[in-house]
Structures are given as C-alpha cells and as structure tokens.
Amino acid sequence: MLQNTKRSRGDTSTRDDWHGKPLQARPGFLIRRLHQIHVALFMEECAAESITPVQYSILTALEHMGTAEQIVLSSAVGLDTTNVADVLARLERQRMVKRRMSPRDKRMKVVSLTETGRALLLRIDAGAARAHERTLAALSPTARARFMRDLSRLVEFNNDVSRTPAGLR
Amino acid sequence: MLQNTKRSRGDTSTRDDWHGKPLQARPGFLIRRLHQIHVALFMEECAAESITPVQYSILTALEHMGTAEQIVLSSAVGLDTTNVADVLARLERQRMVKRRMSPRDKRMKVVSLTETGRALLLRIDAGAARAHERTLAALSPTARARFMRDLSRLVEFNNDVSRTPAGLR
DNA sequence: TGACGATTATCAGTATAAGGATGAATGCCC
DNA sequence: GGGCATTCATCCTTATACTGATAATCGTCA
Numbered sequence: 001m002l003q004n005t006k007r008s009r010g011d012t013s014t015r016d017d018w019h020g021k022p023l024q025a026r027p028g029f030l031i032r033r034l035h036q037i038h039v040a041l042f043m044e045e046c047a048a049e050s051i052t053p054v055q056y057s058i059l060t061a062l063e064h065m066g067t068a069e070q071i072v073l074s075s076a077v078g079l080d081t082t083n084v085a086d087v088l089a090r091l092e093r094q095r096m097v098k099r100r101m102s103p104r105d106k107r108m109k110v111v112s113l114t115e116t117g118r119a120l121l122l123r124i125d126a127g128a129a130r131a132h133e134r135t136l137a138a139l140s141p142t143a144r145a146r147f148m149r150d151l152s153r154l155v156e157f158n159n160d161v162s163r164t165p166a167g168l169r
Numbered sequence: 170m171l172q173n174t175k176r177s178r179g180d181t182s183t184r185d186d187w188h189g190k191p192l193q194a195r196p197g198f199l200i201r202r203l204h205q206i207h208v209a210l211f212m213e214e215c216a217a218e219s220i221t222p223v224q225y226s227i228l229t230a231l232e233h234m235g236t237a238e239q240i241v242l243s244s245a246v247g248l249d250t251t252n253v254a255d256v257l258a259r260l261e262r263q264r265m266v267k268r269r270m271s272p273r274d275k276r277m278k279v280v281s282l283t284e285t286g287r288a289l290l291l292r293i294d295a296g297a298a299r300a301h302e303r304t305l306a307a308l309s310p311t312a313r314a315r316f317m318r319d320l321s322r323l324v325e326f327n328n329d330v331s332r333t334p335a336g337l338r
Numbered sequence: 339t340g341a342c343g344a345t346t347a348t349c350a351g352t353a354t355a356a357g358g359a360t361g362a363a364t365g366c367c368c
Numbered sequence: 369g370g371g372c373a374t375t376c377a378t379c380c381t382t383a384t385a386c387t388g389a390t391a392a393t394c395g396t397c398a
Contacts, residue, residue, distance in 0.1 A: 023229060023246065027301050028207045028222050030320040033247050035204040036355075037324065038197045039384095040331035043356090053197050054384065060192060071346065077192065078202050083385055085348065090383080107346040107393045132196050138326030139319060147323075150308060150316045151199040155206065157307030162209035162386080205385075208354095212386090223354060240376060252355055254377060259353080276363045276376045331356080 038135045045127035045134075049120060050094075054079070056128060058087055059096065059113065059121055067112040069102060078159075096120060207304045214296035214303075218289060219263075223248070225297060227256055228265065228282065228290055236281040238271060247328075265289060 023029040042053045051059075054077070061076045062068060068076070074084045088111060091097040096117035102108035113121075136144045192198040211222045220228075223246070230245045231237060237245070243253045257280060260266040265286035271277035282290075305313045 022233070023226055024321065024324075025317075027304050027317065027320070028211060029226055029246075030317070030324050031200065031204050031207055031304075032222065032226075032354095033324045033328075034320060035200050036247065037327045037330045038200055039355085041327070042197060044330075052383065053201065057192055057198055057201075064191070069346085077198075078205065079384090080386055081347070082349085082387085086384080105346085105394070109347070134327070135196050135200075136323065138322045143319060147316070147319045148194075148196065148199070150312060150319075151196070151203060152193065153307045154305065154316075155193075155199050155202045158206045158210070158303070159202075161206045161213075201384095208385085221353065238376085248354090249356055250377070251357085251379085255354080274364070274376085278377070 034135070038131065041134045042128065042131040045131040046124055048127070049124055051120065051124060054087055055091055055096075056124060058084070058091065059117055062097070062111060062113045063118070063121060067110055069108045069110055070099075071108065073111060080162075091117070203304070207300065210303045211297065211300040214300040215293055217296070218293055220289065220293060223256055224260055224265075225293060227253070227260065228286055231266070231280060231282045232287070232290055236279055238277045238279055239268075240277070242280060260286070 039053055042056070046056075057077045058073060061073055065072070065076070070084050070088065071081060073079075073088075074081045077084070079087070088097060088099060092099055094116075095114055097111055098114055099109045099111050102110045136147065139147055208222055211225070215225075226246045227242060230242055234241070234245070239253050239257065240250060242248075242257075243250045246253070248256070257266060257268060261268055263285075264283055266280055267283055268278045268280050271279045305316065308316055
C-alpha cells in the first residue's frame with residue numbers, strides 16, 4: 001500500500017517500517033498531537049465559558065437537529081453511547097440541555113437545547129472559529145482546503161471503526 | 170471544498186464562519202475522529218498484547234533514548250508530566266519499564282526499558298505498522314506523503330501549545 | 339398472548355489528558 | 369552558607385473515550 005513509490009531495488013520490505021523512525025514520522029503520533037493542540041487552543045479561546053470541544057460538538061449537533069435521542073446524537077458526533085450519556089449529564093447539570101423520556105419508546109431519552117444552551121453557542125462562536133483557524137494557521141488557504149479534504153476522506157473511509165454507535169453499523 | 174474558493178467581495182468576513190456548517194466541515198471534529206479511528210485500529214491490530222498507542226510511544230521513545238528522566242520523556246512524547254507518570258506506573262506494573270531515582274538529582278527518576286519491554290516492542294511492530302497504514306489507507310501514496318508533511322507542519326507550528334513540558338517552554 | 343432476541347440507557351472499570359496544589363530537592367544569589 | 373525561587377514527581381479532581389455487563393423496554397413470531 002504504502003510501497004510502490006519507486007524505491008530502488010535492494011529494498012528489503014514492501015511496506016514501511018516505522019520501527020526505528022522517530023515518533024514524528026508516525027501518523028498516529030502526529031494525529032494525537034494535533035488533537036491535543038486543537039483542544040488546548042479551543043480551551044484557551046473559550047476560557048471565558050467552561051466548555052470543551054466535545055460538548056461544543058454535541059450542542060451544535062442539537063442545534064441542527066432541534067431534538068434528538070441519545071443514540072442519534074451518538075452517531076452524529078461519533079461517540080460511544082456511554083460517553084454521550086456522560087457528556088449530556090454534565091451539560092444537563094449546567095442547564096445547557098434538557099432530557100426527558102421519549103413517549104414513543106420508553107427506552108429512549110429525547111434531548112434538546114435549553115435557552116441557556118442556545119445562548120452559550122452564540123457566545124462561543126467567535127472563540128471556536130478562532131481555535132479552528134489557529135489549528136490550521138500554518139497552512140496556506142489552498143493547503144488548508146486540501147488538508148481538510150484529505151481529513152474527510154480518511155475519516156469517511158474508516159468511519160465504522162471503533163464501537164459503532166448504531167446507524168453506522 | 171470548504172470555503173474561500175472564490176467568494177465575491179461583499180463577503181463580510183475574511184475568516185470562515187463555521188457556525189451553521191455541519192460538524193464534518195470543522196477541523197477539530199475531523200481531527201478528533203481520526204484520532205479515535207487510529208486508536209481503534211491500533212488496539213485492533215495489537216489486541217494480542219495489551220498495549221495502547223501512548224504506551225507504545227513511550228516505549229519507542231525509551232528505545233531510542235536508552236534511558237531518560239520522566240521530564241525528558243514528557244517532552245519527547247508531548248505529554249503532561251502527570252500523565253507520563255501515570256502511564257509509566259502502568260508500564261512498570263507490567264514490568265515493561267524500570268524506574269529508579271537519579272543519583273545526580275534526587276528529584277528526578279530515570280526510566281529504562283526492561284527486556285520484557287524490548288521484547289514487546291518487537292512483537293508489536295508489525296501490528297503497529299498495519300494500524301498506521303490502515304489509518305492512511307484511503308489516500309494515494311502521493312497524497313499520503315503530502316498529508317504527513319502538512320500534519321508535521323501543523324504540529325510544529327503549535328508545538329508549544331498546551332501544558333508545556335519544560336524544554337518546549 | 340407470551341417468550342425471546344434486539345435495542346437503549348446506564349453502571350463499573352480502565353486508560354488517556356490536563357489543571358492545581360504540594361513536598362522534596364536543587365541551584366543560585368547575596 | 370543560608371535563604372529562596374525553581375524544578376520534578378505526585379496527588380486530587382475533572383473530562384473524554386471505550387469495553388463489558390445489566391436492566392428495562394420493544395418487536396416479532398410462534
């Protein structure tokens with residue numbers, strides 16, 4: 001896969017050996033670091049409100065969907081149902097979100113934004129935008145667009161990996 | 170794809186408004202997802218041994234450096250000292266790593282690989298390589314190299330963000 | 339109708355990840 | 369050489385993230 005980019009013969013393996021290469025040459029390492037960096041930038045830009053990137057994702061998803069069952073949210077933001085319940089509990093504690101039993105199906109809980117939550121989203125918006133921009137700041141606009149395209153492709157390609165939250169299954 | 174591909178003037182802002190756009194258009198969201206995906210692939214490929222990507226990073230760093238103080242490890246793998254201590258405690262519990270007080274400076278602890286740890290690295294190698302390859306599998310070799318370059322640039326540019334573990338400060 | 343498999347939320351447990359605070363040790367400055 | 373800020377490892381707390389397990393509910397099919 002990685003191979004066939006014309007390596008002179010005498011090459012012992014067809015695939016790359018990450019072994020012996022510095023961490024900085026490994027996709028996994030760089031992806032983890034970039035994630036760390038974005039989270040840090042987000043927290044810095046949004047320090048005024050106490051909110052995290054994941055909470056922001058969930059609130060945004062709710063804003064788009066109006067109302068949703070936890071399982072639907074879970075697949076929308078790509079999180080484990082356990083984790084979604086966790087985050088929602090915190091958001092509910094801060095009155096950003098309401099949860100009530102679904103009348104249709106008593107197994108489900110229906111989640112919706114409160115006015116507090118909606119207001120927070122508006123306040124957060126500029127900071128979140130700055131965080132996203134700073135994350136990509138090192139690339140030219142062209143490279144940035146290309147990077148985002150590649151990122152999308154990579155995520156879509158393996159979108160069903162990890163605890164698949166129904167609907168992605 | 171995302172933005173600024175020719176917007177006529179009259180455009181109110183020079184920067185993008187992520188608001189109202191789907192999560193999938195946000196760098197932070199995609200980076201988090203890709204990180205999730207890589208971790209899942211790594212765990213799947215290395216299921217035989219119980220090891221995580223971060224533990225793998227630390228063991229690899231140790232292999233390269235031979236021996237290192239925790240604070241040095243911390244800056245090498247880009248982790249909080251608290252977190253490094255955490256991970257090392259787990260690795261020590263599994264006999265992958267030895268820790269002893271530095272004779273030079275009694276505040277420091279010197280960490281080194283055990284034979285067990287070295288053996289694990291060898292066993293893990295192929296699985297880790299497969300995980301890395303699968304993470305990037307959706308891109309052509311050319312695009313892959315370009316993506317890695319961009320990733321490096323982004324990380325280096327903001328390398329000092331987040332709890333800066335001495336040495337990066 | 340009633341049993342049974344599937345689905346939904348949650349609980350318990352473990353592993354990253356970071357912030358704040360503390361205690362021990364160091365080195366430096368006067 | 370004695371204070372004293374700094375540094376290093378830890379502790380405590382909070383927040384993602386996932387696995388395994390369980391209880392409640394739902395659909396379906398006999």
